[in-house]
Amino acid sequence: MIEREQVLHVARLARLRLSEAEVEKMAGELSGILEHVDRIGELDLEEAEPTSHVVPLENVLRADEPRSSWPREVVLEQAPDPAEGAFRVPSPQAE
Amino acid sequence: MSSDLLELTVAQAAARIAAGEVSRYEYAEAWRERAAEDDLNAYLRRTGDGAGEGEGPLGGIPVAVKDIFCTEGVETTAASSILAGYLPPYTATAVRRLREAGAGVLGKTNMDEFAMGSSNENSAFGPVLNPWDPERVPGGSSGGSAAAVGGGLAPCAIGTDTGGSIRQPAALCGIVGLKPTYGAVSRYGMIAFASSLDQCGPLTRDVADAALLLEALQGRDPCDSTSVGIEGGVGEPGREDLRGLRFAVPAELGGDAIEPGVREVFDATLKRIEGLGGEVATAPLPHVEHGISAYYVIAPAEASSNLARYDGVRYGLRAEGAGDLLEMYESTRAEGFGDEVKRRIMLGTYALSSGYYEAYYGRAQRVRTKIAADYAAAFEQFDFVVTPTSPSVAFRLGEKTDDPLAMYMSDFFTVPISLAGLPAISIPAGLAEPEGGGPRLPVGFQIAAPAFAERRLLDAAHALEGEIGFDAKPGGDGDG
Numbered sequence: 001m002i003e004r005e006q007v008l009h010v011a012r013l014a015r016l017r018l019s020e021a022e023v024e025k026m027a028g029e030l031s032g033i034l035e036h037v038d039r040i041g042e043l044d045l046e047e048a049e050p051t052s053h054v055v056p057l058e059n060v061l062r063a064d065e066p067r068s069s070w071p072r073e074v075v076l077e078q079a080p081d082p083a084e085g086a087f088r089v090p091s092p093q094a095e
Numbered sequence: 096m097s098s099d100l101l102e103l104t105v106a107q108a109a110a111r112i113a114a115g116e117v118s119r120y121e122y123a124e125a126w127r128e129r130a131a132e133d134d135l136n137a138y139l140r141r142t143g144d145g146a147g148e149g150e151g152p153l154g155g156i157p158v159a160v161k162d163i164f165c166t167e168g169v170e171t172t173a174a175s176s177i178l179a180g181y182l183p184p185y186t187a188t189a190v191r192r193l194r195e196a197g198a199g200v201l202g203k204t205n206m207d208e209f210a211m212g213s214s215n216e217n218s219a220f221g222p223v224l225n226p227w228d229p230e231r232v233p234g235g236s237s238g239g240s241a242a243a244v245g246g247g248l249a250p251c252a253i254g255t256d257t258g259g260s261i262r263q264p265a266a267l268c269g270i271v272g273l274k275p276t277y278g279a280v281s282r283y284g285m286i287a288f289a290s291s292l293d294q295c296g297p298l299t300r301d302v303a304d305a306a307l308l309l310e311a312l313q314g315r316d317p318c319d320s321t322s323v324g325i326e327g328g329v330g331e332p333g334r335e336d337l338r339g340l341r342f343a344v345p346a347e348l349g350g351d352a353i354e355p356g357v358r359e360v361f362d363a364t365l366k367r368i369e370g371l372g373g374e375v376a377t378a379p380l381p382h383v384e385h386g387i388s389a390y391y392v393i394a395p396a397e398a399s400s401n402l403a404r405y406d407g408v409r410y411g412l413r414a415e416g417a418g419d420l421l422e423m424y425e426s427t428r429a430e431g432f433g434d435e436v437k438r439r440i441m442l443g444t445y446a447l448s449s450g451y452y453e454a455y456y457g458r459a460q461r462v463r464t465k466i467a468a469d470y471a472a473a474f475e476q477f478d479f480v481v482t483p484t485s486p487s488v489a490f491r492l493g494e495k496t497d498d499p500l501a502m503y504m505s506d507f508f509t510v511p512i513s514l515a516g517l518p519a520i521s522i523p524a525g526l527a528e529p530e531g532g533g534p535r536l537p538v539g540f541q542i543a544a545p546a547f548a549e550r551r552l553l554d555a556a557h558a559l560e561g562e563i564g565f566d567a568k569p570g571g572d573g574d575g
Contacts, residue, residue: 007441014399014444015406016437017425026441029499033442036500037388040462041454050460051467053291053321054516055278055546060320074184080413087408093419 001031100125105156105251105304109197112155119146119155123199126157130201130248135224135233137242137249138202142169147199153311154197159249161240162203163210164190164295165284169200173286174218175208177405177412177431187284188316189253189295196311201249204239208433209402210255210288212236213263213505216496217435224492226268226569227536231489234264234505240298241268245537246569251308252298257289258390259484259509261296262521266484266539269523269567271560272298273305273553274509276546277516278323280309281316289397290321292390292513302522302557306332309549330550332557337373340555342542343477345380352507354487356527360538361483364524367562368481373555378473378480382465386511387503389466392446392459393514398436399443405431438499467515474545479555482508484521484539488529512543519543520556523565537567 007027011018018026076082081089100122103111111117123146130141138159145157160166163173165183172178190200207217215223215238223238225231226246233242237254240261244252245268254261256274265272273296280295287293297308306329314324344365353361365375407413407427414426432440446455473480486507495502512519520542526535540559544552 002445006445010441010445010448013448014440015403015421015424015428016432016440017429018437022437026438029438030442030445032500033391033503034445037392037455037459040385040388040392040458043382043385043458043462043465045458045461045465048461048464048468050457051463052460054467054514055276055321055323057278057321057323062317070184075409077184078181078410080407080410089408090417090420090423093421 002027002034101129101247104301105153105299106307108250109153109156109307113150122146122155123157126201126250133248135226135229135242135246135248136221137204137223137239137246139172139174139205139220139239140170141202142200145199145201147194147197149197151195151197152307153193156198156250157201158193158198159201159204159240159243159252160190161206161237161252161254163206163255163286164253165286166190166200166203169203171203173209174206174220175431175433175436176219179412181411185284188281188318189285189312192311192314193253204243204252206239207236208436209286209398210236210257210260211398211435211439213259213502214495215239215264216492217433219433222492225489227489228534231491231536232267234267234485234489236260237264237298241265241270241272244268244298244300245270251304253295253308253312254298255285256294256296256513257292258394258513259506261298262509262519262539262541263485263505265298265521267489267537269537269565269569270298270300271302271305271520271522272296273309273520274513274518275309275313275549276325276518278321279313279325279518279547279549281314281319281322283316283318287401289394290401291397292394302332302520302553302560305520306330306553325547325549327550329553332553334554334558335561337368337371337555337558339372340479341374341376341477342368343376343378343473343480345383345480345482346377347381347384348482352486352504353483354527354530356529357483357485357487357538360525360527361540364540364563368559371558371562378477380469380473380480382462382469383511385462386466386514387507389459389462390506390510390514391442391503392455393463395439395443396446396456397443399440399447402436402440463514466511470515470517478544478551480543482541484508484541488527488536488538490529508541517543517546518549518552520552522556522560522563524563525565526567
């Protein structure tokens with residue numbers, strides 16, 4: 001029930017490259033899982049509010065006071081391509 | 096002498112070390128030697144600071160730490176190729192709190208990649224084997240932690256539980272595993288899978304040890320605004336009977352999805368509860384059977400968001416030879432993520448995409464509310480809700496890898512509790528033959544409690560554990 005085009009669309013959204021074989025396999029597997037998940041489509045959920053957070057907490061904030069953060073060198077230590085104090089990446093493709 | 100040291104529970108060892116009867120260095124060395132004999136692939140790496148430093152309730156206790164917890168300067172991978180070689184610049188609060196209690200880190204344990212799995216077959220660094228039968232899985236995603244404790248390679252461990260990933264492997268490895276209430280333990284430094292579900296918890300050989308670890312782990316952390324801690328702490332469990340306590344068995348228990356051997360041990364445990372003075376009755380929890388459906392929308396959706404950060408830009412793997420930025424993102428993630436991770440990212444992205452959001456994620460959030468309400472209603476009449484932890488004993492390696500949905504069903508009993516944010520413990524309740532025949536394997540009994548009722552939960556579990564008297568060991572022929 002999930003078509004090849006949909007798989008490719010979702011893969012693009014997720015920034016995942018899938019091989020042709022993976023696309024086909026993924027379509028089958030996702031369809032099977034979604035078929036099971038679709039059962040929740042039959043339930044009467046009219047009066048239920050969505051739960052996004054189980055603990056009754058609201059807007060846990062801290063005082064807006066500046067604090068020290070990570071030294072730049074520490075953050076760049078794990079970078080694949082640090083340059084000029086920043087993370088260097090390939091250019092986006094020209095439009 | 097050394098093997099006597101290894102027999103001590105964490106509580107016993109901590110007491111002897113504090114009293115000066117046992118040297119923390121000797122104790123840590125004994126465990127370091129045992130851990131080095133790891134033939135289960137439980138450890139991804141072993142570290143040298145097992146003895147810990149300073150005094151505290153866990154002074155001198157080495158803890159095996161699931162490789163999902165950031166440890167400063169020590170490789171942390173979440174068992175993924177995309178983080179191979181990653182050295183975090185900071186340490187997770189859970190690990191920091193253990194160290195502040197005097198504990199040390201024995202090593203980083205193997206797991207299902209990004210905590211996605213129920214068998215520890217999804218690790219980029221090889222599967223973990225069950226100490227009871229090396230052709231079977233230890234469960235997942237905290238398979239390494241569970242196999243380490245169950246296989247006598249660590250005195251205790253910490254893991255994470257999002258849909259059952261502490262409780263289910265604990266059940267399959269014959270040990271105790273506890274998932275605390277959502278918010279009890281800080282998630283800072285715990286590589287995120289599903290942020291509304293993830294929780295850190297202990298895996299130990301007995302309930303008293305689980306309480307000792309939880310006491311050190313829990314607490315409000317300014318670095319995790321969803322953390323609240325457990326008010327009044329956890330204390331030491333001391334109950335010996337279950338008089339006056341009411342245990343609910345869900346009326347919709349899943350029928351023939353449960354292996355006969357598991358069902359037998361479960362029923363026998365209910366009798367033991369009654370023998371200790373507890374009351375057992377069924378209670379309606381009509382929405383829990385939809386837990387898997389709701390969970391396999393919510394968790395992948397949250398995961399798709401949390402795993403977007405692995406893009407080759409700031410840390411971790413970056414694919415070589417990429418032409419432009421988009422190609423780099425797509426290649427890096429294609430190379431770095433395993434199949435199950437890709438599957439869940441795809442599922443989650445689909446569920447959140449325009450046109451599908453309300454039908455999937457929106458509905459799943461409402462099912463979650465109904466499930467939480469079912470438990471709340473049950474807890475008005477009962478103190479605890481009990482089920483088998485897992486529908487089966489440990490299954491064979493490769494048995495469920497071709498059928499993602501069959502694998503997901505391993506979490507049938509654990510997932511609804513995660514959705515409701517409630518605390519639950521799995522304790523070993525006996526041994527059973529797998530469906531297909533063969534040597535008997537551990538069966539876990541799961542007890543769930545209301546939010547923040549860990550003290551009562553551990554107390555009751557302690558009493559039941561005493562009555563069960565599970566003393567079987569892998570390789571032995573105990574009666575359990």
